[in-house]
Amino acid sequence: MRVFWTLLKREVSSAFLTPMAWVLLFFLLLLTGFNFYAGVSSLNHGPTEVTVVESFFNTVFFWFSFLLLFPLLTMRLFSEEYRTGTIELLMTAPVRDSQVVFAKFSGALVLYSALWLPTGLYFLIFWWQTHLQAAGAMGAYLGTYGLLFLMGMFYLSLGCLCSSLTRHQISAAVMTFCLVALFFFTGLLTFLSGQVGTLMKGIAVTFSPIDQMTQFSRGLYDTRAVVWYLVMTALCLFLTFQSLQARRWRG
Amino acid sequence: MITVQGLTKSYGTADAIRDLSFSVDQGEVVGFLGPNGAGKSTTMKILSGYLPADSGEVRIAGFDIFSDSLKARSRIGYLPENVPLYPEMRVGEYLAYRASLKGVRSRRIREKVEDAVQLCGLRNVQKQLVGTLSKGYRQRVGLADALVNEPDILILDEPTIGLDPNQIREVRALIKGLASRHTILLSSHILSEVEATCSRILIINKGRIVATGTPTELRQRTSVPLSRTIRLEILTESSSAALRELNSLPYISKATTLTESEGWVTYEISPRGEDPRLLLYEEAVRRGWKLRELSTREVPLEEIFSSFVPASPDQSATELQSLGNQPGAMS
Numbered sequence: 001m002r003v004f005w006t007l008l009k010r011e012v013s014s015a016f017l018t019p020m021a022w023v024l025l026f027f028l029l030l031l032t033g034f035n036f037y038a039g040v041s042s043l044n045h046g047p048t049e050v051t052v053v054e055s056f057f058n059t060v061f062f063w064f065s066f067l068l069l070f071p072l073l074t075m076r077l078f079s080e081e082y083r084t085g086t087i088e089l090l091m092t093a094p095v096r097d098s099q100v101v102f103a104k105f106s107g108a109l110v111l112y113s114a115l116w117l118p119t120g121l122y123f124l125i126f127w128w129q130t131h132l133q134a135a136g137a138m139g140a141y142l143g144t145y146g147l148l149f150l151m152g153m154f155y156l157s158l159g160c161l162c163s164s165l166t167r168h169q170i171s172a173a174v175m176t177f178c179l180v181a182l183f184f185f186t187g188l189l190t191f192l193s194g195q196v197g198t199l200m201k202g203i204a205v206t207f208s209p210i211d212q213m214t215q216f217s218r219g220l221y222d223t224r225a226v227v228w229y230l231v232m233t234a235l236c237l238f239l240t241f242q243s244l245q246a247r248r249w250r251g
Numbered sequence: 252m253i254t255v256q257g258l259t260k261s262y263g264t265a266d267a268i269r270d271l272s273f274s275v276d277q278g279e280v281v282g283f284l285g286p287n288g289a290g291k292s293t294t295m296k297i298l299s300g301y302l303p304a305d306s307g308e309v310r311i312a313g314f315d316i317f318s319d320s321l322k323a324r325s326r327i328g329y330l331p332e333n334v335p336l337y338p339e340m341r342v343g344e345y346l347a348y349r350a351s352l353k354g355v356r357s358r359r360i361r362e363k364v365e366d367a368v369q370l371c372g373l374r375n376v377q378k379q380l381v382g383t384l385s386k387g388y389r390q391r392v393g394l395a396d397a398l399v400n401e402p403d404i405l406i407l408d409e410p411t412i413g414l415d416p417n418q419i420r421e422v423r424a425l426i427k428g429l430a431s432r433h434t435i436l437l438s439s440h441i442l443s444e445v446e447a448t449c450s451r452i453l454i455i456n457k458g459r460i461v462a463t464g465t466p467t468e469l470r471q472r473t474s475v476p477l478s479r480t481i482r483l484e485i486l487t488e489s490s491s492a493a494l495r496e497l498n499s500l501p502y503i504s505k506a507t508t509l510t511e512s513e514g515w516v517t518y519e520i521s522p523r524g525e526d527p528r529l530l531l532y533e534e535a536v537r538r539g540w541k542l543r544e545l546s547t548r549e550v551p552l553e554e555i556f557s558s559f560v561p562a563s564p565d566q567s568a569t570e571l572q573s574l575g576n577q578p579g580a581m582s
Contacts, residue, residue, distance in 0.1 A: 006351040010337075017339045085335035089396070092299040093352045094325035248303060 004099050011107025021111060024072060028065055028115050035061040036122040052126055053135035054217045057144055070180050071173035073112055074159025077104045082167035101241045105160050112152045139219035147216040150229040151209055155180045157236035164243040184209055252277050252404055252434040253298065258307035260293055267293040268458040280430045282445030283438035285455035286560060291438040292332055295408045299329040312403055325354060328397030332408040334389050338382025342373055342392055345381055346399055353400040367395040371425065387418035394425065405429065407437040411444060423448055442556055456560040481520040481528065484544035485535060490516040502527040515543065
């Protein structure tokens with residue numbers, strides 16, 4: 001456990017010691033800030049059915065920055081260590097491979113959470129200025145940020161897997177982006193063809209992040225989504241572990 | 252401390268090492284010597300637990316490096332070739348991180364890092380970013396990392412490669428200083444280095460051990476014809492007469508003229524049996540030769556090395572030659 005904390009501390013601090021985390025934080029807040037402004041100003045156009053939280057987490061600005069985060073957050077995790085050779089130091093220290101995988105994943109998750117945390121300030125500011133709740137109930141906040149965290153877990157673990165496969169950060173980033181996009185846009189496939197059955201449609205809607213977000217940001221939790229993300233994260237981390245072990249054998 | 256039995260490892264179809272067996276006892280400093288590509292690094296990567304072997308067994312302080320890997324690894328300090336480090340960390344920070352990773356207790360980390368910093372002469376760069384260090388300091392940080400948890404065994408892959416002569420001398424002195432507390436296995440393709448630091452030498456070529464022993468033993472075992480030659484420089488009226496007389500002496504198998512200038516003649520003499528220098532001195536006195544030099548020349552390790560490792564086409568003669576001319580050879 002102590003080894004895990006040591007590894008985690010290094011992962012997180014190295015992100016903040018390099019400009020990477022700060023650059024990401026700056027541009028993410030710039031985009032989401034604009035997004036928040038647009039959401040609030042839309043209230044001026046008349047009565048609306050959706051709350052500020054719902055509209056904030058369902059715009060192109062939000063989803064676009066969300067999708068772009070994953071390749072950027074995960075591409076260096078293993079690839080960088082392979083390229084500089086520090087992986088050799090890491091894997092000859094008395095540390096289990098599983099600890100390395102879990103610490104790197106957790107480090108990325110901490111960073112990811114730290115990037116989204118400041119967005120909570122928007123809703124605080126909204127409340128402070130208007131004395132109105134930005135969401136219908138506390139459950140909506142919990143649902144929104146909970147889903148954000150769950151989706152983050154899955155997509156970050158996909159990124160971990162891609163990074164563990166190559167020593168080139170750019171290759172890892174491209175692979176991650178493609179895989180994340182694949183899972184993300186399956187929900188949209190239903191729009192492409194009118195002939196898909198209701199079962200397929202049901203599956204697509206259940207696992208479409210956009211539909212999930214619509215549900216969760218109203219405070220409606222779907223356990224199928226929760227289980228899906230947890231299981232897929234575990235699977236990706238297991239595959240990452242396997243890939244790291246295979247790398248030893250290849251030499 | 253280290254026992255290696257029948258170790259074999261291949262990359263694809265190319266064998267890196269074949270059926271390697273050797274052992275290193277506690278307190279020994281063993282040099283792993285071989286031309287580039289002989290399998291030194293592969294062996295060290297297997298010993299340090301980074302690569303699994305195809306077959307064979309490695310025991311580190313009694314623990315199998317494969318099945319009991321964590322216990323074995325915690326007893327090793329490993330310095331990989333080219334010393335990979337995290338450039339964004341500060342030296343002190345990095346060493347503390349490594350100490351913690353290697354299981355040093357939290358309240359002892361500061362003290363251990365201090366010791367390693369002191370030992371490796373890193374005091375004045377302790378707060379510097381690793382990425383800004385010179386090659387020599389990087390090497391020392393790597394060494395400090397290897398010994399920060401005071402492991403029983405140090406495995407150092409080419410510890411002085413890429414350093415300037417002064418740095419080489421410093422790192423060698425450092426390694427010698429460590430020898431009293433650690434068992435050390437170091438690899439090198441530089442003979443003078445191994446001779447300067449090691450008590451025993453393993454010569455490896457094309458993945459096999461071709462010779463092992465102390466530098467003296469290797470000299471005795473070599474197929475280089477004479478292990479010792481004598482130089483004699485005298486002032487004489489007739490160099491050819493002196494040469495004839497030398498060749499007629501019973502304890503000399505062969506004498507040849509090396510140089511001749513202003514009456515001073517230098518002969519190279521191959522003795523028969525024991526060291527004949529005293530007899531030669533008496534002979535010179537008897538014949539009235541004025542004597543300026545009478546010395547023996549040890550066969551350099553370079554020649555011994557080439558006798559064990561024939562130069563292959565891909566390993567050019569110039570490289571072997573340069574082995575002897577490495578800076579710091581006199582230290």
